[in-house]
Amino acid sequence: MVTKKIAKKDQVENKDHMASAKSLNLAISTKHGVEISSFLRFKPLSFAKSYLEEVANLRKAIPFNRFKRNVGHKPGMAAGRFPEKAAKEFLKLLNSVEANAQFKGLNIANLKIVKLLVNKAALPMTGSRHRRSTKRTHIEVEVKEMGVKKKDSNKEASAAKPVKTKIEKKEAEKKENTTKTVKKETQKVKEDQKEEVKEAKEE
Structure with missing residues (x-):
């Protein structure tokens, strides 16, 4: 029971130095989102934003490690692609989570992506005569301010x-x-x- 209480206290303290954002029902490929999230997870937020801008301008590619069947090699990596549309949506989401962190008073230069999830959304049907399903994806991101020292309760009491x-x-x-x-x-x-x-x- 004591360990659970300590864990809850740590979670509360960590939430003060974290920010999150979500984007629902995005018209992008879930496979592209999975590859982008696996590449950018646990990376600094500044690096992720700059890299996505390069991907959107078709200058750098995203390495594909899972959905790599019949995918050609790209410079500096094995299988890779230029998911331009997905990169733009990810960039919008990262800008929004950065704004949320700035609103909470966090240091933007020390933000790190600690959670980046991509889930498949419900597929709506489009078309009247020849109906077909379209791509929809949910994205969730969470960043944390690094380099923050934990408060020592014993020192404060003394x-x-x-x-x-x-x-x-x-x-x-x-x-x-x-x-x-x-x-x-x-x-x-x-x-x-x-x-x-x-x-x-x-x-």
Whole structure:
């Protein structure tokens, strides 16, 4: 039970240094989204934004590690593609999560993508005579401010305690000494009374 409470406290503290954003029912390929998310996950937010801009301008490719059947090689990597449409949607989402982090007062330069999920959405049917399903995708991103030290509750408690002066320390020592002497005297009195009772019984 104690470990669970500690974990909950850590989660609450971490949420203060995190920001999130969602985009639902995007008209992009779920496969492209999965490859982009697997490549950008746990990367700095600044790197992800700059790389997506290069992908949108067809200058850099996204490596495809899962859905790579019949996918050609690209410069500097094996299988890869230029998912221009998906890259633009991801870039919009990263800009929105950056704005959310800025609103919370986080340092934008130290943001890191800690969660990037892509899920397949419901497929709507389009067309009147020749109906077909269209692509829809959900994206969820979460960033965290790195380089933030955790608050030490013990240090805060010690800092909150008032510092005793020399005079107060001396007075406290005197009180302790007086209490000790009083206890000793009471013990002696009790022992003397016991001895007197024993002598009276013997007589």
